[in-house]
Amino acid sequence: MMHPLTDITNFPGTVNELERLLNFQLFHGQMSCTGGRIHLAGTLRKKEPLFEQLNLIIHYHNTTQHEFRQYGLARLAMLILDLQSIERNDGRLMKHFQRLFKRCTGNTYWGLRFEIDLAATLVKKALPFDKGEFLPGGDARNADFVLNPLAIECAGVHVDKLRFTTFLHKVQGVLVEKSLKPYCARTVALFIDITNLLHHRVLLELPFDEQGFRDSVRVLNHRTGFGSVVLSLWLFNKSTAEVRYQNLFIREDHPNIDPRLKKFLTEDFGLDGSGDPIYRLKPLGSY
Secondary structure, X not given: OOOHHHOHHHHHHHHHHHXXXXXXXXXXXXXXXXXXXXXXXXXXXXXXXXXXXXXXXXXXXXXXXXXXXXXXXXXXHHHHHHHHHHHHHOHHHHHHHXXXXXXXXXXXXXXXXXXXXXXXXXXXXXXXXXXXXXXXXXXXXXOOEEEOOEEEEEEEOOOOOOOOOOOHHHHHHHHHHHHOOOOOOOOEEEEEEOXXXXXXXXXXXOOOOHHHHHHHHHOOOOOOOOOEEEEEEEEEOOOOXXXXXXXXXXXXXXXXXXXXXXXXXXXXXXXXXXXXXXXEEEEOOOO
16 A cells, blocks of 8 residues: 555645655645646745755656656655654754754755664664764764764765766775764764765666675774774665665674674664675555
8 A cells, every 4th residue: 555655646745744844945835736747836945955856756747757756755755754753752853953954955965864864763763862962072072873882873975976986985985084083982883874875886887796895894994993884775676566665784893893782783773783784674655
């Protein structure tokens, strides 16, 4: 059964709910979905990248490119569901993310989106945490999510220009940069979003190369104090009608990982540590 957020006939209401959650007006005017088309009597606010995402959903629907339309709706739905989870559980954190969204640009949005994703995951798993910005010293001294005595820091890797490269050095650059932070320790897991890197590798017709990503982390074991590095990427699953959006984790522990962090990642967060990629399914309904 189709999730209401991925039903195009509910699109005007979906946009309204996103505006409510973000406390930000994305569309000025009236929007309707009739006769197989989305009609706009007004303008979309050019707040990237949501402006582009909304615009593409409308374009794909009106040109009957329904598969691509559903991909866009699934991406939008996941943002809404994550924000709803945070809103129900932590009003202060919700206001924090609303403020960050108002200030973010197209380049900084993806880092914010990754933080929202991880915050919602912790909330849904009922894992209590403090946001690093709310603690003494702020984010300069604290990881993004503090679960004393453990913590999670998150980072994203984004490529602006397409050029022929494996992009593995981008992961290493983030790892080296974050390793200089005062919160880098064996009790901390560094989560890195590599979705954009995978997208560019696909465009260049390069294989996913899981082992290459793992090796790019292992070669820096002597330079990093993090207990574990977890690579995260989102992909669309075309193999079944029920699952449209899927999260893949690649966990690479340091040989000297703190046992408490190892137990947390395996038992509480749900990353089994077997060395195989771990999939988190996001069933949103078929089209």
